[in-house]
Amino acid sequence: MNATVPPIDTEQESYTSQExxxxxxxxxxxxxxxxxxxxxxxxxxxxxxxxxxxNTINNAGNNVELxxxxxxxxxxxxxxxxxxxLSGSNTFEGGLSIESGTVKAEKAESVPKGSTLQLGNIxxxxxxxxxxxxxxxxxxxxxxxxxxGEILGNGTLIVSGKVKSENENRHNTFEVSGKDTVLxxxxxxxxxxxxxxxxxx
Numbered sequence: 001m002n003a004t005v006p007p008i009d010t011e012q013e014s015y016t017s018q019e020x021x022x023x024x025x026x027x028x029x030x031x032x033x034x035x036x037x038x039x040x041x042x043x044x045x046x047x048x049x050x051x052x053x054x055n056t057i058n059n060a061g062n063n064v065e066l067x068x069x070x071x072x073x074x075x076x077x078x079x080x081x082x083x084x085x086l087s088g089s090n091t092f093e094g095g096l097s098i099e100s101g102t103v104k105a106e107k108a109e110s111v112p113k114g115s116t117l118q119l120g121n122i123x124x125x126x127x128x129x130x131x132x133x134x135x136x137x138x139x140x141x142x143x144x145x146x147x148x149g150e151i152l153g154n155g156t157l158i159v160s161g162k163v164k165s166e167n168e169n170r171h172n173t174f175e176v177s178g179k180d181t182v183l184x185x186x187x188x189x190x191x192x193x194x195x196x197x198x199x200x201x
Contacts, residue, residue, distance in 0.1 A: 007050075008032040014058065017043060029055040029074060036064045036080070043067070049074040049092040059084045059101060075116075078103050081128055086110040097121070098149065104133035105153075113140045114160075120147030132157075157183050 007028040008015050015025040015032060018039025025034075027045040031052035037060035049055055049072035057066070059080030067087045070076065075094025078084050080101045087106035095116035096103070105111050120130045130148060134155025142161040151157055 008034050008055075010054070017041070017064075020045065027068075029072075029076075031055060033058055036060050036062050036082075041065070046071070046088075048072045049076060049094065051094065055094075057084060083133070098130050098132060100128040100130055102129070102131040102133055104135055105137055105139060106135060108137040108139050110137075111139050111141065114142045116143040116145065117141050117157075118145040118147070119149030119151075151183060159183070 005024065005026050006015075007026045007030045009030040009032040011032075013033070014035040016038040017034065017036045019025045020027060020034065020043060021040055027043075028048040028050065029052065030050045031054045033054075033056040035058045037058070041062050042065040044067045046068040047066075047070045049070050051073040053075070054077070055074050056077045056079065057064075059078070059082040061080055062082045063085075064080075064082060065085040065087060069088040070086075070090040070092045073093050075096065076092060077097045077099055078101065079099040083102045083104055085104040085106055087110060089107075089109040091112050093112065093115075095118065096111060097118040099121040111117070117132065119132060129150070131150040131152055134151065134153035134157060136153060136155045138156040138158065140158040140160065142159075144157070144159045144163045146163065146165055
């Protein structure tokens, strides 16, 4: 009798993309980490994203592509010093947080409209690079939380809600890179005075 295939949960430190490819873990996040340290650097599987704060994808320094759909009530945290490309039409509801590395949106639909985007984390090890690549797309989000980092990719990031910092005791520098990269803030709410914006706004 076969053992039950686990979801990506916290029963072990992380699950690998090789285990995912071999069917040894379900493409369902329940607070755990999917690591691309071992196994293929891309997957076309659709993921169910449960309502857990610790759902994590770690590219482990590799360039990774997720071409399936991420859906569900939860959010996703991304880390690792490589580039994680989202190319599916994703619908997960809990927001997107980049702790380290780069997340690239292959198209506008790769980031759910109305999401919260968090760039950086106060626990970011060694102040490693944190970036969100628009890939020439116009992406609409609700709130932008800045703990440092960079928007790049010659597209437009449209923010309809707040631009803020979670840590009011820290000065955060946020860079908009590329001559055709635009941050468009469609809000009457004031920016946090401790966020310094550089680039085209």
